[in-house]
Amino acid sequence: MRLASLVLFLATLLPMAGCATDGDWVELKGQRYEVELADDHAERNRGLMFRESLAEGTGMLFVHDAERPLAYWMKNTKIPLDIFYFDASRKLVSVSRGVPPCSLGDRCPPYPSSGPAMYVLELNAGQANALDVRAGDPITFGPGIPDRGEP
Template sequence: MRLASLALFLAALLPLAGCATDGQAWVELNGQRFKVEVADDDAERNRGLMFRESLAEGTGMLFVHDAERPLAYWMKNTKIPLDIFYFDASRRLVSVSRGVPPCSLGDRCPPYPSAGPALYVLELNAGQANVLGTRTGDTITFGPGIPARGEP
């Protein structure tokens, strides 16, 4: 009888665990949670959001670099206007490039540099920085499973 009760209890908890993140990586910024794809190797970081026609609301891409340093992102072959958030090793916002337009100029697309050394970069649909009211120094929270690198 005890085993049956335990099984029913665990079965009841299973759907609740899936509701929190649906197995998807997530970050939270200024009280808003975003499901993210994680780009944590050179190939994934280089590909980024190239050639995508859209980015679903409430989603983004988190780039995890190997070391904290000044970074510059560009929009080569990116079809979606984005806000690009740069975070340091302490997960504090260094700078944000707002409303970065798509670029089809290949290697002639302009770079959008961080205002200081960064380790993590978050790309969200353009306009999110304004909606969130982000400011330099805001912190980002990572859900389970997101690799942490170079943190103090």
């Protein structure tokens, strides 16, 4: 009887385990997003390619080794995205809103930053408008995200 009660109790806790947010996160305009990190060459190249969807409240943060003009594209990306470019001091440089999926391979168009950037955040399309972001808006990193720029 005790074992059955313990199993039943643990089964009620399992759904809550998925609610814990111990993963990496960023915060923009008071909204927190769980993010996957792409902080090496291979991860940055793959990005969100071939994904069928991106869960609400999640995204991908690309961390570069140096601040420089960047351009991202949607090669093999199936999800419309907003692409946010941040400089080394974690201030918004520019955003490409509502970037459509692209299945043209190497012929997909680039979406460049309007100035040097070090961090790129990709979220579901529409988030930039919903947050009403503007150049200069700061992004906050959770404790697990490497800081390669100036705080």
